[in-house]
Amino acid sequence: SLGTHFFQDLLEAQIYPLALDMNDDKTILNKEFFYDMPSCLAEFVPAEAEQLADALRLIDVHAVLPGCQMDIVMDDDEGQAVGYVIRGKLPSTD
Numbered sequence: 001s002l003g004t005h006f007f008q009d010l011l012e013a014q015i016y017p018l019a020l021d022m023n024d025d026k027t028i029l030n031k032e033f034f035y036d037m038p039s040c041l042a043e044f045v046p047a048e049a050e051q052l053a054d055a056l057r058l059i060d061v062h063a064v065l066p067g068c069q070m071d072i073v074m075d076d077d078e079g080q081a082v083g084y085v086i087r088g089k090l091p092s093t094d
Contacts, residue, residue: 016074018081033085037064061085 010017021027039057042049061070067087074081 018072018074034059 007017020029022029034057037057037059039053040060040063041052041056041058044058045052061068065085068085069088070083070085072081072083
């Protein structure tokens, strides 16, 4: 049940898991953005950063692209999502 509780905790914190099937021809990923941007993982989990570095990257979009943010729009019913970088901050819809 730990896995179930873990995912419930994520959703309650408004953190939504997003899996990408890299073998699906419809999956489009700007690999250069995610692989070439510096990871700031060590700033948040210094003790574990080395062990996690091959599996996890943390990108501070504001630091590498000042004045920009990344938005992700997900449609769970359709199983689709799109992420994009925009300049400026949009008003919150909360």
